[in-house]
Amino acid sequence: MSEAENYFKSADEIEAVVRGFEECTLPDAEFSHPAHLIVALSYLHVSGLTTSSAAERMRAGLYRFLDHYGIDRRKYNETITLFWIKLVRGFLDRTEASRPFCDIANEMIRAYGTSRLVFSYYSTEHLMSEEARVGWVEPDLKPLDF
Secondary structure, three states: OOHHHOOOOOHHHHHHHHHHHHOOOOOHHHOOHHHHHHHHHHHHHHOOOOHHHHHHHHHHHHHHHHHHOOOOHHHOOHHHHHHHHHHHHHHHHOOOOOOOHHHHHHHHHHHHOOHHHHHHOOOHHHHOOHHHHHOOOOOOOOOOOO
16 A cells, blocks of 8 residues: 555554544644544544434534534535445455554545545435435436445
8 A cells, every 4th residue: 555545554543533623623624525534434443323314413413513613513414424424334344444544544545535426316406405414315417336
């Protein structure tokens, strides 16, 4: 694996991202798509939360983060959040859990590090609808395969 593929070198680095998100000390500009994924992975793998509990914790954290930075809560999209939680859960279900956490995290980011992946499953109109913003909607382009 090349150096560019090692997003995280230690579990402490991952924990710092999660803590920064939860405590709203991570600057808004640094809460990138990979950072979102790392938080979801931590909730599901490290904390051992169910998909539902991880989604609840992520939702609460995202609202807290938006409020802290004065960002309109309407930016939150329930379908997008649940899509990524489900994707990370599927990834973990196919991964050897005893591997080093950083290896799992880096592999996941390599696989899902682009936020555009969601548009393979959803049209923009469907994903950005009010219905998708406030609740789960099924994909309209292709079924979930994870």
